[in-house]
Amino acid sequence: xxxxxxxxxxxxxxxxxxxxxxxxxxxxxxxxxxxxxxxxxxxxxxxxxxxxxxxxxxxxxxxxxxxxxxxxxxxxxxxxxxxxxxxxxxxxxxxxxxxxxxxxxxxxxxxxxxxxxxxxxxxxxxxxxxxxxxxxxxxxxxxxxxxxxxxxxxxxxxxxxxxxxxxxxxxxxxxxxxxxxxxxxxxxxxxxxxxxxxxxxxxxxxxxxxxxxxxxxxxxxxxxxxxxxxxxxxxxxxxxxxxxxxxxxxxxxxxxxxxxxxxxxxxxxxxxxxxxxxxxxxxxxxxxxxxxxxxxxxxxxxxxxxxxxxxxxxxxxxxxxxxxxxxxxxxxxxxxxxxxxxxxxxxxxxxxxxxxxxxxxxxxxxxxxxxxxxxxxxxxxxxxxxxxxx
Numbered sequence: 001x002x003x004x005x006x007x008x009x010x011x012x013x014x015x016x017x018x019x020x021x022x023x024x025x026x027x028x029x030x031x032x033x034x035x036x037x038x039x040x041x042x043x044x045x046x047x048x049x050x051x052x053x054x055x056x057x058x059x060x061x062x063x064x065x066x067x068x069x070x071x072x073x074x075x076x077x078x079x080x081x082x083x084x085x086x087x088x089x090x091x092x093x094x095x096x097x098x099x100x101x102x103x104x105x106x107x108x109x110x111x112x113x114x115x116x117x118x119x120x121x122x123x124x125x126x127x128x129x130x131x132x133x134x135x136x137x138x139x140x141x142x143x144x145x146x147x148x149x150x151x152x153x154x155x156x157x158x159x160x161x162x163x164x165x166x167x168x169x170x171x172x173x174x175x176x177x178x179x180x181x182x183x184x185x186x187x188x189x190x191x192x193x194x195x196x197x198x199x200x201x202x203x204x205x206x207x208x209x210x211x212x213x214x215x216x217x218x219x220x221x222x223x224x225x226x227x228x229x230x231x232x233x234x235x236x237x238x239x240x241x242x243x244x245x246x247x248x249x250x251x252x253x254x255x256x257x258x259x260x261x262x263x264x265x266x267x268x269x270x271x272x273x274x275x276x277x278x279x280x281x282x283x284x285x286x287x288x289x290x291x292x293x294x295x296x297x298x299x300x301x302x303x304x305x306x307x308x309x310x311x312x313x314x315x316x317x318x319x320x321x322x323x324x325x326x327x328x329x330x331x332x333x334x335x336x337x338x339x340x341x342x343x344x345x346x347x348x349x350x351x352x353x354x355x356x357x358x359x360x361x362x363x364x365x366x367x368x369x370x371x372x373x374x375x376x377x378x379x380x381x382x383x384x385x386x387x388x389x390x
Contacts, residue, residue, distance in 0.1 A: 036071070036334055037078045038063075038323065039098035041091055041119075042111030042134070044083035048235070050265065050312070055111040055134050056081050057300065057307045058316025062324075064303035072324055073332040080104060084115050091115030092122060099126045105334040106131050109319035111312070113137045113184045123147050127336040131326075131343075132319040132366075134312065136258070138187050141365040147336060149343055151322065151357055151366040152315070155184065155233075156191030158258045158280040160389035161370040163195035165278070166229055168390075172254065173201045176227035178218050178242055180234040181207035188233045188258060195389060203231075212238070219245040222253070232257040240269035247273055254278070259370075263311050267378045274375045278383075281371040283314050283354045285380045292352025318353045325349065355386040 040059055042052030063079045071077055080102050082094035091112070098104045099122065106129040110116050116135040123130045123145070130148045133140065136155035140148055153161075166172050177192055179185040189205060196203050204225050206218040219242060222230055230246075230253045232239045239261055246253065255277040262279030264286060270277075284293050286309055296317050300309050307313070327334060329342035346366075348356045355369030369386040 033075070035076045035078045036327070037080060037102060037104045039095075039102060039104035039107045040079060040081040040109060040111075041084050041094040041098065041107065041115065042081075042109075043086040044081070046085045047237075048086045048112065050310070051134065052083070052086075052111045054310040054312025055109050055316040055319075057304055058296075058313030058318070059109050059320050060316075061296075061300045061303050061313065062317045062320025065299050066320065066324060068303075072327045075332070084112070086112055086115065088115045088118035092118050095119045095122050095128075099128045104128070105336075106323065106339065108132060108323050109134060109316050111135070114182070116140065117183070120145060120148060129336055129339050131339075132315075132322060134315050136187070137183060138190075141363075144362055144364050146340060149359060149364045149366060151319070151354065152259070152282050153355075153367050153370050154365065155188045155258055156194075157368055157389060158282065158370050159188050159191035159231075160195040161387050162231065162256060162258075162278075162280055162372075163192055163199070163201075164387070164390050165372050165384070166231075166256070167196065167199040167201060169384075170229070170254070172229045173199075174226050174228045175201060175231060176204040176206055176222035176225060176229070177231045177233065178206045178208065178215070178222065179232075180210055180238075182210055185233050192231060198390075208234070208238075210234075213241065215242045215245045218242075219249065219251075223249060223251045227253055229254045229256065232261065234260075236260060236263055236266045236269055239266065240273070243270050243273040243277075256280075259283070259311070262373050262380050264380070265310070266375070274378075277375045279373045279375075279380065281373045281380075281382060282367070283311050283318070284352075285373060285382060286311065286314065287379055288382075290352055296353065314353055318351050321351055322349070322357065 044052045063077050067076050084090040108131050111134040113135040116133040117137045132151045179189050259280050259282040266274050297309050326339050326342045330338040343359050344361050347358045350356050355367045357366040368388050371386050372384040373380040374383045
């Protein structure tokens with residue numbers, strides 16, 4: 001009888017401990033047999049809706065494909081997408097709704113640098129993993145944030161690789177940078193200047209305000225300074241305006257830019273003027289022959305036939321696949337710290353859609369590798385291997 005009492009006491013203690021542990025876990029992680037709900041936030045309306053809708057469509061494609069295959073560990077995946085109109089205050093409001101009302105287990109592939117950076121306090125406070133944003137801010141992972149992980153090389157890394165290519169491969173030294181005068185542009189110019197300085201090259205700074213439509217002034221200044229190479233840092237629409245303005249003057253420098261320039265929409269916007277331009281590649285180009293790219297294109301055509309693949313949708317799809325890998329490594333446990341531990345154990349993981357991804361406890365920036373692409377015959381062609389800054 002005494003042994004039975006002890007056994008019951010142990011059982012009772014175990015039940016209390018289990019109940020206490022359950023209460024300590026955020027509600028979004030407790031429904032182990034129910035759907036896995038993830039969130040997305042980005043500009044689904046406004047001037048940058050192409051970005052937000054593209055990333056969302058890629059993520060939706062992955063969700064549909066995953067559910068078609070039985071879900072993750074038998075659990076269906078649900079996606080809740082919120083529009084922030086590229087307004088950081090709306091991003092934060094949407095993030096709070098996803099965390100507190102929708103109980104998502106993670107925000108996956110949020111789109112937009114400024115909005116994603118604005119989410120960081122909420123993410124840390126609520127222990128809500130923010131995974132693989134389409135954003136390039138140095139602040140996202142420097143210093144390391146417990147619940148924030150990125151896969152796209154931040155813009156400072158991109159600019160360092162581009163600077164090495166300009167001075168090392170192209171042997172050019174008269175460089176102007178036309179850049180968006182915001183946090184993104186400032187990050188980019190810091191990375192470009194720092195790497196060019198190592199080669200003894202000074203870059204001419206030509207900032208412009210977001211929303212500008214008249215680039216005649218900055219183009220004239222770049223030409224008068226004798227620039228042979230113009231690095232453009234902004235959205236493809238504005239890059240096309242700069243190219244047209246230069247063409248009006250009969251001036252044809254080498255143009256280059258960060259990864260956004262390397263989207264097929266650049267050809268629709270700039271036409272033949274984009275020929276020969278260089279862009280940093282952080283993902284494989286859409287016309288790559290690699291099996292993973294073909295599989296992604298086939299999946300989007302199957303599940304979202306009315307949409308058009310872009311490098312943005314490729315990122316969304318890639319982010320979903322990486323999320324699935326984290327859940328698999330966590331044994332199906334979607335609690336915040338379980339996902340963090342699983343991600344920190346990923347090393348040289350190759351999705352086939354970008355450079356290898358490695359995370360660790362001290363390094364949440366998953367990729368430091370970029371490649372160079374060049375525009376030829378209205379297609380982007382990779383002209384280098386995956387490179388890290390020298």
